[in-house]
Amino acid sequence: MHILLAEDDEQLSKLIIHKLQKNMNTVDYAPDGETALGYALMGGYDLIILDWMMPGLSGVQVCQQIREQKDQTPILILTAKDELDDKIRGFDSGADDYLVKPFEFEELVARIRALGKRKPLPLKEEVLSADNLYLDTKTHKVTRDGTEIILTQREYQLLSLLMMNKGQVLTREVILDRIWGYDAEVTRNTVDAYIRLLRKKVDKGYSKKLIKSIRGFGYTIQK
Structure with missing residues (x-):
């Protein structure tokens, strides 16, 4: 559970x-x-x-x-x-x-x-999407406009977290806890560094930027 x-x-x-x-x-x-x-x-x-x-x-x-x-x-x-x-x-x-x-x-x-036992298991969405970005949770394949994007394990975890909560703002603290664990010895700057790496792979070369910074709050991905 x-x-x-x-x-x-x-x-x-x-x-x-x-x-x-x-x-x-x-x-x-x-x-x-x-x-x-x-x-x-x-x-x-x-x-x-x-x-x-x-x-x-x-x-x-x-x-x-x-x-x-x-x-x-x-x-x-x-x-x-x-x-x-x-x-x-x-x-x-x-x-x-x-x-x-x-x-x-x-x-x-x-x-x-x-x-x-009271809560039925929900059907998990196998393919997550945000605009023309797709993430297959079974194969771990990520594409944008049909072009495959190669991600590291942490980058994939971060992108899938954002896409599962698209349209919602996730704070750095929430991201740290979900990806690294609440007792991990990493800082908020680690989140910023991975967001920068992810943006280079997901948004570079596209006029529409999907990964957004919400000043003073955290990060979100556009629907």
Whole structure:
């Protein structure tokens, strides 16, 4: 499963991520509510785990905003709040399940397994497109106007991330986490460097530039 974990307790987060990855899951990590909401709205998750008390937006607020977008991805809220009124508020926000801290990891796994069965696997789009640029996710072949573009592995990962979210602005932090991992020792400048390399291969020689910089925010690819 592809899971989004939003939890501001770094020690607990590392433990949960380690345990989930041992169970063959892939995990994206958000340390606060605003980052979690940005990740969630990009889609592609089988399950979202939200801590109730986080900096910025709370887990309940994130859950509400996800549901306002008609996104029905299963959501599990983690919290130290165990009063009935708190549980009702959590469910009213759109959460599918509620787990009180401290908890046994085996129970978390069981809840995740049960929630994972609720969401049918979507049919993945095999060929991504943006204007006259095409990326085949099965063969990894990239073409523009019928001309093949040879990319490195990182360039391909970056381009596919942009194309899967075409029209949306991805921050450098989101790109770093999605491509290199949240604990990778790379900087925001690494993203800028790869964007420059990608532009030389994708946009050079074309009057219409597909990869755009949004000053102060990040990058996007035109539809």
